[in-house]
Amino acid sequence: MDPISRLAEYFRDFPGIGPRQAKRFVYYLLTRNAGTLDEISRLILEIKKQVHICSRCFRFFNAQNAAVGNVCPICADKDRDQSILMVVSKDADFEAIEKAHVHHGLYFILGGTVPILEKNPEQRIRSRELMNRLSDDVSIKELVLSLSATPDGEHTADVIRSLAKDIVAERSIRVTVLGRGLSTGSELEYADSDTIKSAFNNRI
Amino acid sequence: MDPISRLAEYFRDFPGIGPRQAKRFVYYLLTRNAGTLDEISRLILEIKKQVHICSRCFRFFNAQNAAVGNVCPICADKDRDQSILMVVSKDADFEAIEKAHVHHGLYFILGGTVPILEKNPEQRIRSRELMNRLSDDVSIKELVLSLSATPDGEHTADVIRSLAKDIVAERSIRVTVLGRGLSTGSELEYADSDTIKSAFNNRI
Amino acid sequence: MDPISRLAEYFRDFPGIGPRQAKRFVYYLLTRNAGTLDEISRLILEIKKQVHICSRCFRFFNAQNAAVGNVCPICADKDRDQSILMVVSKDADFEAIEKAHVHHGLYFILGGTVPILEKNPEQRIRSRELMNRLSDDVSIKELVLSLSATPDGEHTADVIRSLAKDIVAERSIRVTVLGRGLSTGSELEYADSDTIKSAFNNRI
């Protein structure tokens, strides 16, 4: 296979990319200057070295900022509220939360969600790692399950509640979920009954 | 103009209908039997007689169910919680709320929203009627502003708060708005910071 | 059922209309003045009387313009080219063709298309009426099958070709279909091979 098609095949595996856009990516690269291609090539090669997974929260972070034990700056930050641990599904969710500047505690990246009907839910997410963290980290007083308001997100929250039932009871950890309601841009006319119920009950 | 085009012009004014679909409506009607056309024609003629506007909440309702003084069944229902008055923009919003079976108080239909930059906000909504209701109805303890989480909806809530400031202060009426948060189907990754803030602060 | 819901049920059956928009139509009508409702109601009632189906081409037309034998103005127009008969599926297609001012012959409205796998193709369209027309009308020299470039459209053209095979052979009628090619707005990159083939072979 020719190099255009070979590179296009890799781009096809990128999230949300079809065969046509994959090929357009290659043609786009062919019109870039050598310096840009060198830099992209180098960054792709280096990224795994430069980006580490935090040994505490499992998020990706810049290795240059690693604290002792390969811990990310947020996990190493003693000024963050050590009593609130927020569970999110993936790094993009973590970023959305940080951008809101509302959660000042710590994080735990599940690394996925548990689809309904999944037979081995524990294999889809970092469930063992989360249980260890809840057992070991005596400062945790609240576990915030920050999952999407989707069937998979809700099911994942249920799975975690069930797995963590004994530990949180024993350690008196409060388990919470994000509040439901009208999200920005929602029109009342098209809101479903569950959303309206939550919005009414959470009225302020 | 021929009758097909004349009727199509009326359909064009229907909400969300363009010239092509308007014409398709006419062709559709031409394929119906005479009985169906008679019935549709009769219902359109009768609807204003059979449907009244409630003199208290200003919603449309079946005239056969009118209570004394042209009042709708909900306004006439003494079992509804007389202390909570919910303000909605239009009948479709009222229906979405009723379907959720969560609000057991009374309603007030504004008849519109106030766009930002509107110079005469009071002319866009039933503001005078709402102020009269707040003055006259001594049983009201809470005013729930149930408006869409859109710029117009938020501005309309602000306008009402401002207009009602003195009355609600004098009469000790609590003014609330629907809670914000993740609405059903929202993915955390795509949620805006305002929604995340509310969802975090309303976590349960 | 209340009159709002009853009328909304009729609107739900209009092409392309869901339950929510149907209800919004009723609320829209409730805000119109009595004169408008009277006029819409009257037009719906009158439309079947005022609009006839042409006995030659089967299209809907304003009855006031009917020629002898309930024939539409186009079929009655001796200046139209009597040698070209264009078959279209429905009135909206006829209108699109007339708007292009390119066909100066006569029309025949099939009243539908024949879906692939249909067991009784002749019942879906006015096939018998078309065959009669081809037999009776000795002035026809060309039959233009103006059908959509969709699987159903192509299948309908095949069905007509097959049904009319003997008549057109006997009467030396030429059977044509609309040319394929790039339609306005088509980007070459996204064009399928069939379209490109036709566009190349029809290059001018």
Added chain:
Amino acid sequence: MDPISRLAEYFRDFPGIGPRQAKRFVYYLLTRNAGTLDEISRLILEIKKQVHICSRCFRFFNAQNAAVGNVCPICADKDRDQSILMVVSKDADFEAIEKAHVHHGLYFILGGTVPILEKNPEQRIRSRELMNRLSDDVSIKELVLSLSATPDGEHTADVIRSLAKDIVAERSIRVTVLGRGLSTGSELEYADSDTIKSAFNNRI
């Protein structure tokens, strides 16, 4: 800036990619194994070396297949019809045409289109190179302008016709454009008048 953001910035410049998807690309790469990243990195670095621009038609092609003078296999193929030169805007258009197996002549890649109102049309496309080709290549008898049926595509065809006017007259080269008509999937009801006109005039 951290390596995740730095690589994401490069992905943002890819055609059709926004900031969120750019970041998701980086996270996707972080989950790949080292071998895959090595291979993608290497291909990006090598692509400019392995892919050449044909000195005759200006399309990208696998350098391993280069003929004498850095000419692509199609330009070097004596079995292709040397009398028909097809002008396309970009490589993706060339690919769409080749896939249709209908054009057996040669190609010329313009490298762009000329937007309407462009003051220096000759700088947007390889106009000088095309004129040279028309002057030098005595075997050309037909120039097929294969451009999209869009305003820019049509304008580009006009620009080329105008620039090449004298050469094609002198050399008796026929200039053609792709035929218009219903493209696959087009519904007659929604076809514009220009498309219908062409489809009717090209009926077969």
